[in-house]
Amino acid sequence: MNSTYLASFWSQSMMEVNLLIFMNLAGALALGLLVGYERSYHGRAAGMRTYGIVCMASAALTVFAGYPGFWWGGSVHSAIPVDPSRVIQGIVTGVGFLGAGVIMKEGLNISGLTTAASIWASCAIGVLVGIGFFAAAILLSLLSASLMMWGPKLEARLPSRRAMGVVLGFAPGFEPSESALKETIHKWGYMVAEGSLNISAHSHMVSWNFVMVALKSRPEPNSLFELSRQLRQVQGVDSLQISHARN
Secondary structure: OHHHHHHHHHOHHHHHHHHHHHHHHHHHHHHHHHHHHHHHHOOOOOOHHHHHHHHHHHHHHHHHHHOHHHHHHHOHHHOOOOOHHHHHHHHHHHHHHHHHOOOEEEOOEEEOHHHHHHHHHHHHHHHHHHHOOHHHHHHHHHHHHHHHHHHHHHHHHOOOOOEEEEEEEEOOOOOOOHHHHHHHHHHOOEEEOOOOOEEEEEOOEEEEEEEEEEOOOOOOOOOHHHHHHHHHOOOOEEEEEEEEOOO
């Protein structure tokens, strides 16, 4: 009985299923590496290895659910009802935690959203491979990689209103005027985003933290360097921190 049970794992039908699963895993790995190369090229924390593993593992967890009759060598113990949609739900949930780990917030900047979204897309590619939608998986891989490579260039060509995160530290004892500051930056083509102003005070030193939004696509001054020079010349400003308020 034991020898027959062991032999069932090496039957012709079992080997054919294993070969098919192997081809699915190899294809998912290749597509995951394709999507991950763009992130690796730009020095992101999640690179080709991460994407390859996520895509391949997603395919593995999906494709095995399609062959319940071959579980445990096709023995009677494999007669278990399987709902592939529940398997996919578990994969998507687990990969969601992985994606959340690459999102970082520093001040007004949020980074890692594109990487997290593309990891989730890599999971979807693996699922598509696992259920046999190979053409759709290839198309999703190409679209994801193309969007990450050429999306920023397209965004740069389209009109947009830039947003800057600004922290102004004023000299001890100086009381800044909100109206005067707003009027000054309005002359440059910017405005203080409503509800973004945060004021803190420590040892007679006042600090303002706010988001400055451009009123048009090409304001003057436009660069961070020129903006920093202009802001340092504002009356009472003792320290400055400025960065793109991007996400």
